[in-house]
Amino acid sequence: MPDILLQPRQARRIPVAGLCAAIAYGGIWFFMDVPFMAHCFGVSFQTGWPFFKRFTGYVGGPIEYLSCLLSQTYYLPWFGVLFLTALFVATYAMASGILRSFIHGKCRLPALFFALLLLVVMKRYLPLVNILPMLGGMAMAWLYIALRRRSLNRRWVEATLLLCAVGLSAPIYYLFGGGLLYFAGLAAIFELIARRHAVTGFLWIITGAVVPQAMSYLFFEPGWAARYLRWLPDQEYVTGVAVVIGVLCTFVPAAALLSPVINRLRESRQTGQSLRYTARVAGGIALATLCGFMILSRFGRKDWMYADFLVANNRWEESLTCLQKMNDDSDMARYLTFRSLAHRGRLPWEMFRFPQRRSSEALLLSSPGWEILPRVTNRRSDILLDLGRVNDSERWAHESLAAQGETPAILERLFVVNVLNGRPDAACSFLRALGKIPFKEEKARKLLARLESDPSLSDDPVLQAIRPSMLRTDYVGGWDPESVLRQCLENNPANRMAFEYLVAHYLLTSNMKGFGTLAARFPDFYYVLPTHMEEALLVYRQANGAWPPGLEDFRPTPEMERRFRAFLTRFMQHPGEPATLWNLLIGDFGNTYWFFDVFGRTAAGATPANLTLTSKQPGGGP
Incomplete structure (x- = not known):
């Protein structure tokens, strides 16, 4: 018999935990698609004090800085998976520890459900900056509850711990923003329900209400919602997604509030056994549902965001396959279709095999109403560079820089346009900024070496393909697609894409x-x-x-x-x-x-509710 089987049960927990963590790592690697997460949630980050200093002047700045740092792990897939695995294990441990303080018996299934649900929303809907404040507040609550349970029947220790915890609420609010609500809320529920200390419980309620208001005089915050919910999810989502995020945010506090009812039912001789069986079945169904959702999101029907990820990585054929399956005639999906087909040399052969409608604004994303959207400014920079409009591409890259910060993609784009415009010193500045981003130092170093030996990068095939199409004369005119594209052709009649x-x-x-x-x-x-x-x-x-x-x-x-x-x-x-x-x-x-x-539309795409003829005969026009 193996020696490990002869060891006490406590000693076997470490290898079992290691095996579970390894399984979690493999599952996250397989299902989470970390490079896609990097595309969805890529944020700026640079090493050094000047960048950190930006986050010190407002509530929740430190946790935002940490979120930016940890988001960089997505750019190195194995490291990103390692981070997500650690986050999954820590979330499970915190949820299990907190719930066991309220609910009698094991809480593995609820904790596992909560940790899996966290991964589901992180994959597509919530960036780290909306996740870490909640987890930070839960971690503080878990620590507080554990220390309070250890100090039973020692009043002076309890009083000291309580005073320290309440006194630390202001720094915790500064660090975690809205995470204070989780800390104070769970602490209040613990005191009121588990300990039955009404005075202490109401003290925590008052603390959670007063601290954000008081801190707003030190770190000005004009809105009530922003004071209490800093960095907690507050965006508008479709109903189904909003419900899932709501369940995630309220799961642990709601379970703690309902713990007296759950305990009473579990301990009842009449309902206890059946309740446990029902809970296990319901928990199994919930876990299977989450796993099924992750499988479908990995291998099922994609949306235009995934096609955008493929286009950003020059995976043109895969993006076209994805777009054709989507059956989406939104302007962003059509923009991606046009660009992918053009790069594969198939635009005038296959354009109407994909969803289209009577509008050409999607070609260059030229609608003025889109200028405030960061992803649109990025995409405008992309297509304008393809067409040889380097200065316009630079303009929209700077718009993206102002809106999104120093992300790797934006810094690399500004490096390219400065090389094309014959400004190697400016190009070096952006490369040095790129070198301050974790995991990008080596790439920046190699590009700097190439630039020093050849300031024009004359051996780069991508830049050489763009140079003949660069505009050589000034232009004053409209931004409509016809004017922009005709100028490109006047400058270079051989510009096939234009x-x-x-x-x-x-x-x-x-x-x-x-x-x-x-x-x-x-x-x-x-x-x-x-x-x-x-x-x-x-x-x-x-x-x-x-x-x-x-x-x-x-x-x-x-x-x-x-x-x-x-x-x-x-x-x-x-x-x-x-x-x-x-x-x-x-x-x-x-x-x-x-x-x-x-x-006025193709057969591909959603069938309109009210069909009309935009032309009484072919060629009659709209």
Whole structure:
């Protein structure tokens, strides 16, 4: 028999705990997708006193600084998983320890449920800065409860501990912000319910109410909600997500409040055994539900945020697969679709196979209402750099820097645009800032060495691809897609991405006149005309009676001509009947420009509640 089996039960806990932690590490590695979390919750952080000093002047600053530091572990996947495993184990231990102080018997299932629920919301919905204050308050409450239980029947020790804990409430509030509510709330519940000390319990309630108000005179905070809920989740979420976050935030205090009822039922001879059985079944179902959610979120249907993560890592094919499965026609999803297709050289062939609607603002995310959104400023910088508009890309990168801080992606973008603009000293400044970010020092050092040996980085294929498209003349004009893209083409007529984006703009707005002005240049870019351009040329001929200037000798393929005739025949069978036409055309023509021109949207995407015809005939325009 192995020696370990002969050891006391207490001695076997360490290897069992180690095995459980290893299993947790493997599960978190498999299900949490830490690189995606880095994309969702990437925040700025730099080593050194100047960066830390930013967080010292307001309540909750230290915990925000710690959140920024620990968020950097996401950039190194194995380290991020290690951190999440430690957080999971610590959360389980705290929840179990606190609940055992109120509920008689073991509390493993509730504690495990709470720790798993924490991972679920961390994966997609809450950054660390919304998590650590709650856990910090719980840790203080756990310590307080443990010390209070050890000081039973020693009044002077109890009094000293209570005075110290209450006296430390102000520093705890400064460190953890809204985490003080967890500390004071759980301490009050413990005194009122577990110890039955009404005076002490009400003292904690008063402490939780007074300290944030008093501290606002030292660290000014104008809003009542911000004083008491600093860094606790307060964003607007869809109903289901809000409920899940609400359960997470109230689970431990609610269980503590209900502990007298739970204990009474568990100890009852009539209901105790059945209650324990029911609780185990319910706990098992809850844990299975959380595990199922994590599996689905890892391998199930993704949203545009995951596609954005793939695009940010130049995984164009994977992003297109994700976008096609999403069936999402939001502007951000369409922006990602356009950019991914363009980088794969498939935009004029496959654009209408993805969800589209009659609007071209998604091409450059050009709507003025989006300028306050940090993710939009990032994406504008991306697409403008692709098009060669380096100064515009730099402008939106600085907007992102102001809104999000010195994240690795923003610093690297500013390094690139400064190299392209011939400012190596400025580029070095951003690289030095990058070198102050944990896990990025080596990358910054290598780039600095390359820049010192070659200030223009003439051997970099990405920069060399952008340089011919850089604007060389000043521009005064509008920000609309047509003006921006035409300037790119005037500067570099061989800018294929700008050309295809301009064609896409005209198709998305059913502007056949503008489309016709580009037709003469089609042979400059294509030996074989792309599918959607050929479809649009047939619509142009249908509306104008001739091919556009420069393509007078164009002849469509017989198959394309046949399909267009078939489309027209079906279209004319039910004029003015949108629902009937939709059902008649969607099967064979739902991914064509003809279908889009008639309905103002593609078959891909959500079917509109009220179908209308945006054009009475193909080429008729909106």
